[in-house]
Amino acid sequence: MNLEKVIFGFFVLLAATLNFGFFIGDISRPEVHNVFELFAAFTVSLIATVLKFGDRSQMGAVHLATSLVADLQLAAALVVWVTAEEVLQHGMTTAATASVVSLSGGALLANIVSVVLLVTETVTFHRG
Amino acid sequence: MSNPLLVFWSQIFGHREPARASSVGARQEFADQASATIFLIMRRMRAPLITLIVIFAVSVVGLSLVPGVDPSGHRARFSLFDSFYVMSYTATTIGFGELPWTFTPAQRLWITLTIYLSVVGWAYAIGSLLTLLQDQAFRQALALQRFTRKVARLREPFLLVAGYGRAGEVLVKAFDALGQRIVVIDEASSRIDALELETYHADIPGLVGDGANPHHLSVAGLGHPQCSGVIALTDDDETNLSVTMTTALMRPDLPIVARTISPTVADRMRAFGSPSVVNPFDIFGDLLRMALEAPATYQLLSWVEAGPGAALPDRGNPPPEGRWVMCGYGRFGRELTADLRATGLDVTIIEPTRSQDGLDGVIVGDATDPAVLARARLDTAVGLVAGSDNDTTNLSMIANARRINPGLFLVARQNRPSSGPLFQAMHLDALLVPTDVVAHEVYAQISTPLLWRFIQAIPGAGDQWAADLVDRLVQGCGFELPALWKVGLDTYQAPAIVPWLRSGRITLEDLLRSPEDRDRPLRAVPLLLRRGDETLLSPAGDTVLAPGDEMLFAGHGFERRALENTLIVDATAAYVLFGQHVPASWVWRKLSHKDPTPTA
Numbered sequence: 001m002n003l004e005k006v007i008f009g010f011f012v013l014l015a016a017t018l019n020f021g022f023f024i025g026d027i028s029r030p031e032v033h034n035v036f037e038l039f040a041a042f043t044v045s046l047i048a049t050v051l052k053f054g055d056r057s058q059m060g061a062v063h064l065a066t067s068l069v070a071d072l073q074l075a076a077a078l079v080v081w082v083t084a085e086e087v088l089q090h091g092m093t094t095a096a097t098a099s100v101v102s103l104s105g106g107a108l109l110a111n112i113v114s115v116v117l118l119v120t121e122t123v124t125f126h127r128g
Numbered sequence: 129m130s131n132p133l134l135v136f137w138s139q140i141f142g143h144r145e146p147a148r149a150s151s152v153g154a155r156q157e158f159a160d161q162a163s164a165t166i167f168l169i170m171r172r173m174r175a176p177l178i179t180l181i182v183i184f185a186v187s188v189v190g191l192s193l194v195p196g197v198d199p200s201g202h203r204a205r206f207s208l209f210d211s212f213y214v215m216s217y218t219a220t221t222i223g224f225g226e227l228p229w230t231f232t233p234a235q236r237l238w239i240t241l242t243i244y245l246s247v248v249g250w251a252y253a254i255g256s257l258l259t260l261l262q263d264q265a266f267r268q269a270l271a272l273q274r275f276t277r278k279v280a281r282l283r284e285p286f287l288l289v290a291g292y293g294r295a296g297e298v299l300v301k302a303f304d305a306l307g308q309r310i311v312v313i314d315e316a317s318s319r320i321d322a323l324e325l326e327t328y329h330a331d332i333p334g335l336v337g338d339g340a341n342p343h344h345l346s347v348a349g350l351g352h353p354q355c356s357g358v359i360a361l362t363d364d365d366e367t368n369l370s371v372t373m374t375t376a377l378m379r380p381d382l383p384i385v386a387r388t389i390s391p392t393v394a395d396r397m398r399a400f401g402s403p404s405v406v407n408p409f410d411i412f413g414d415l416l417r418m419a420l421e422a423p424a425t426y427q428l429l430s431w432v433e434a435g436p437g438a439a440l441p442d443r444g445n446p447p448p449e450g451r452w453v454m455c456g457y458g459r460f461g462r463e464l465t466a467d468l469r470a471t472g473l474d475v476t477i478i479e480p481t482r483s484q485d486g487l488d489g490v491i492v493g494d495a496t497d498p499a500v501l502a503r504a505r506l507d508t509a510v511g512l513v514a515g516s517d518n519d520t521t522n523l524s525m526i527a528n529a530r531r532i533n534p535g536l537f538l539v540a541r542q543n544r545p546s547s548g549p550l551f552q553a554m555h556l557d558a559l560l561v562p563t564d565v566v567a568h569e570v571y572a573q574i575s576t577p578l579l580w581r582f583i584q585a586i587p588g589a590g591d592q593w594a595a596d597l598v599d600r601l602v603q604g605c606g607f608e609l610p611a612l613w614k615v616g617l618d619t620y621q622a623p624a625i626v627p628w629l630r631s632g633r634i635t636l637e638d639l640l641r642s643p644e645d646r647d648r649p650l651r652a653v654p655l656l657l658r659r660g661d662e663t664l665l666s667p668a669g670d671t672v673l674a675p676g677d678e679m680l681f682a683g684h685g686f687e688r689r690a691l692e693n694t695l696i697v698d699a700t701a702a703y704v705l706f707g708q709h710v711p712a713s714w715v716w717r718k719l720s721h722k723d724p725t726p727t728a
Contacts, residue, residue, distance in 0.1 A: 036189065039208055043185035050178050054171030082209045 011048040012118050015070065016111035018044055023108050027101045030092035035081060038104060042074040045107070048114075059121055066114040073107035166269060169260050176253035183249040187215045187242035194238045199229050206235075214239075219246030271336075272347070278333040279349040284309045287574070288348055288355055290339035290371045291362030292319045294545045295387065297326075298567035299361070302435030304328045306575055306611065313337050313348045315362070340370035342378065350379055359570055360386040365393040376400035385573060387566045389459055406569045408562035409460045413467035415565070416539060418587060419558055420446045421471065424595035429586050431598070432579070432655075433568035436611040440602065444557055447537040450510030451476060455495035455525050460541055460560075461515045476504050496524045501532060511537035515560075519547040526554055578614050578680040581663055582656040589665050597655075597666050601682055604653040610684045612655070615691065617677045622695035625705065629675045634705060637669035643693050643700045646707055650690055652683030 018041035025032030049067040052060065077100045084096035092100075191211035198204040206214070210228045217224040218239065231239065260266055286309035289296055293314075300310055300323075312323055312334040320334040337344030339362055349355050358379075360371035368386045375384050377400070384403035388394050394405045419426040427443045434441075452468055454461050457479040465475050478495040493500035495516070506512065512529045514522035522540050529536055539558040542551045551559055572583050586594065601609070619626050628634055636657075642648040657667040658678040664671065667679075681688070694704045702710045711717045 035208055036192075039185070039189065043181060046181050047178050050174050050181065053174055053177075054167045054169075056167050085207060086209050 008051055009118060011044060011051055012111075012114050015041060015045040015048045015067075016108070016115050019070070019074070019104060019108045019111050023101060023104050025101075028094040028098050030097040033097060033101055038074065038077060038081070038100070041104070041107070042071070042078060045070045045074055045111070059117065063114060063117055066110045066117065069110040070107040070114070073103050073110065077101075077103035077107070166266075169263070169266055172260060173253075173256060176249075176256040180249045180253050183242075183245050184215065184219060187219065187238075187246060188212050190238055190242070191215060191235065194232075194235045196229070196232045196235050215242065215246070218243055219250065221247065221250070268336075275333050275335045276347055278331070279311055279347070279352060282309060282311070282349065282352065282354055285354050285356035286311055286349065286352075288313070288345070288350060288358045290314075290345070290348075290358070290360045290367070291387075292323055292334070293361065293363055293563060294561075295563035295567040295570075296361045297322075298435075298564060299359070299570055300328070300332065301326075302567070302571045303575070304330060304332070305436045308575070311335075311349050313339055313344060315339070315367075338367070340367045342374045345371065345374050346378075350375065355379070355382060357383045357385070357574060359574070360384070361566065361570070362387075365390055369393055369397055372397045372403045373400050376403070383574075385570050387570075389562070404573055406566050406573075407463075408560070408565040408569075409463040411565050411569055412460075412560045412562075413463045416464065416558055417467050417471055419444050422587070422591035422594065424591045424598060425586055425589075428594040428598050429583060430568070431601075431609055432583065432586075432612070433572045434609070435568070435571050435575075436609065438609045440598070440607045440609070443598075447510040447535075449473065451505075451508065452511045452513065453478065453501075453504045453506060453509045453529075454513045454515065456480075456514070456516035456521075456541075457490070458515070458517060460517075461513070464513060464515060476509070478504055496521055496528065498528050498532070501525075501528055506532045506536070509533065509536065511539065511557075514538070514540040516541070517543055519543050519550070523547070523550055523554065526556065576612070576614050576680070578656055578658060578678060579612055581658065582665070582680055585656070585663060585665050593666070597653075600666075601653050604651045605682055605684065610682060611688075612680055612682050613688055615679045615681060615695070617673060617675055617679070617695075619675075624694070624696055624698045624701035626675050628701070628705060629673055632672055632674070634673050635669065636667055636671045636673060638705050639673065639694065640669075640691070641694075641704045643690050643704055646704055650683070650687050652681045652687040652691060654679055654681055656680040 018037060022033055022037040022041055045067065049064070049071055052064040052067055055061070055063065080096065080100050080103065081092075084090065084092055084100075090096075188208065188211045191214060192206045192208050194205070195203055196205055206228060214227065219242070287303065289300060289310055289312050291314055292300070292312045296312065296314070296319075300312065303310055307329070309330055310332050312320070312332055314320055314323075314334070314336065315338050317336045320336050323332060323334040333348075335344065335348050337348065339345065339360065342350075350358070358371065358375045360368035362368055362371075365388045368388055372384050372386045375382055380401055384401070385406060386397055386403050387406045387408070388397065389407060389409055391407070394407060397403050397405050415426065415430070418429070423444045423446055427441055430441050431438060449472075451474040453476045454465050454468075455478045457465070457477050461477070461479075465477065468475050477490045478500060479490055479492060480494050481492070491500065491503055493503070495501065495514075506529055512525070514525040514529075516522055516525075519542060522542075526538055526540055530538065537557045538554075539560070540551060540554070540556050541560045541562075542548060543562075545561075545563065548561070573580050615621065617626065617629060622629075625634065625639070636654060637649075640650040640652060640654075642650055654667050655665070656679065657664040657671065659674060659676070681691075693700050695701070699710050702708045711720055
């Protein structure tokens with residue numbers, strides 16, 4: 001067992017699960033989407049990105065790309081949330097909630113690709 | 129080629145020879161090594177970055193969970209955004225004082241904790257980054273990338289010089305003065321630093337690398353379509369041999385000049401294609417023979433070979449025929465002895481080891497010992513060669529010999545550049561500095577083909593001719609040799625006079641007149657005229673010129689520009705050749721019904 005692989009898999013998977021947890025639920029109802037969960041998903045996604053730094057293989061490059069996409073989407077979702085709550089002060093309206101959740105949905109897609117890559121890598125790994 | 133960009137590209141650059149696959153592969157591999165270092169550095173930044181992210185996230189979430197009180201007195205928490213804002217300026221130690229509302233003691237407690245945490249996190253991250261920036265491997269990787277980019281961007285023909293020692297420096301200086309682009313590779317980083325400190329006209333990319341390594345040569349531009357030649361000048365024969373080998377195998381179309389002092393290595397080099405091998409000892413033997421037999425020829429040759437801006441060397445006084453004493457019978461001594469004996473001179477050899485006992489006239493002993501020198505009968509000798517590979521020994525031999533016989537013709541070999549001033553102070557009759565000999569020879573071979581032809585023709589032209597030419601050069605250009613330049617009388621370089629050349633009446637004298645005042649001759653000295661395969665040395669003023677002639681001139685830049693003006697501008701040509709003033713512009717020419725055709 002390789003500890004590096006454990007940590008790597010843990011963070012990639014955790015990023016996807018947190019993202020999924022935030023995304024699940026009616027897209028327009030703010031009370032079923034907790035902003036702390038979104039923040040946690042963003043943080044873990046950042047950590048997963050840094051963990052993917054410095055891998056020279058083709059697989060590593062795609063891994064890094066998916067993570068960067070997820071980061072970008074989640075950051076955009078957070079910016080929309082801040083704009084709705086603090087800048088415009090109209091609170092989480094249906095439209096604002098929908099746009100935050102749909103942005104996180106895009107990130108979820110990238111995270112799923114990341115997990116698929118992880119699984120593919122594991123399945124194609126032959127020991128000797 | 130359906131992509132229009134590709135079509136465009138191939139039309140512009142299509143005529144170029146594509147770089148060979150092998151060299152491209154090697155270059156790719158080496159570039160990969162460079163990016164590997166950068167990947168390693170990214171990998172090393174993982175831990176500090178993750179630490180920073182975790183500290184930040186914990187601080188932000190914590191702050192938004194700690195209960196607070198808003199201005200109206202209600203219990204309220206900071207939103208995530210407010211916490212992020214406060215943490216951002218706190219963690220980065222900016223300490224911007226704007227708060228959403230006054231902190232409660234619980235929030236202050238949390239903030240205090242996070243300040244210490246985040247300072248540690250930042251210090252760790254920034255410290256790691258600074259350490260990496262100073263990392264030797266990282267800096268080398270950056271330097272290599274910069275070098276690769278510079279070489280790849282070269283759009284003019286360039287020479288690849290392997291080895292930037294003393295010879296390399298002299299040569300690079302001479303080529304730079306001619307406007308020739310150069311790429312340098314040397315094993316010692318101190319030499320590359322010296323290259324960067326030197327003030328050259330052009331930017332000369334330098335790489336710390338091993339010439340024997342094909343990857344390094346590829347990175348230095350061996351596979352580059354504009355690479356026009358390779359010069360191997362390192363002081364290691366083995367390295368020069370591998371440079372020759374690599375070039376011959378990867379770019380057989382390129383000319384190679386390689387330095388060696390061993391005839392065996394020279395043979396091995398010649399096994400790969402046809403490199404031009406420069407052996408300083410061999411060349412110096414020929415030069416010494418020339419200096420003894422034809423001092424003016426030797427003077428002219430060494431002046432022309434020394435490159436732009438060289439001062440006129442002194443003309444030596446050759447000794448009368450007689451016996452020579454050779455101290456040191458190594459590679460150099462052997463070459464020189466053979467050359468001297470070939471001219472019919474008697475040579476006595478002094479050699480410290482007994483290995484040469486079988487030969488005639490060999491005295492075994494230390495040549496710095498006056499008793500040994502006395503045995504060599506210095507008082508009746510005419511010349512002495514101090515040819516050991518130790519500068520101190522050579523200097524003391526010279527000093528001893530001069531005390532015994534002040535009239536001796538003294539020749540010495542200088543091994544280290546640092547002993548140059550000492551040998552200068554001895555005022556020797558001939559001094560071998562192997563690096564300079566190599567540099568001059570390579571310069572003569574590569575700078576222009578006409579110069580090489582000229583130099584090859586010099587020895588056959590006689591000493592009197594050489595003395596006359598030296599006088600004319602001094603008259604025309606002064607005691608410092610200006611640049612040598614080539615003029616081709618073809619429709620491209622001389623469109624204004626080619627039609628008149630066909631008439632066969634234009635002489636060299638007619639052409640070399642000042643465009644301001646045609647009674648004043650240009651102070652440019654013609655050295656060589658080439659017509660087809662024939663060459664004419666120092667053509668006289670009444671030589672009739674023909675289209676297609678090529679000429680080598682010595683003269684200052686303003687004389688060159690004056691001549692080029694005559695060759696290109698129709699009106700100037702008409703004035704210079706025939707003294708006619710014709711209108712320069714097309715409109716005026718039509719209006720005045722004058723056509724610049726010769727009537728003279």
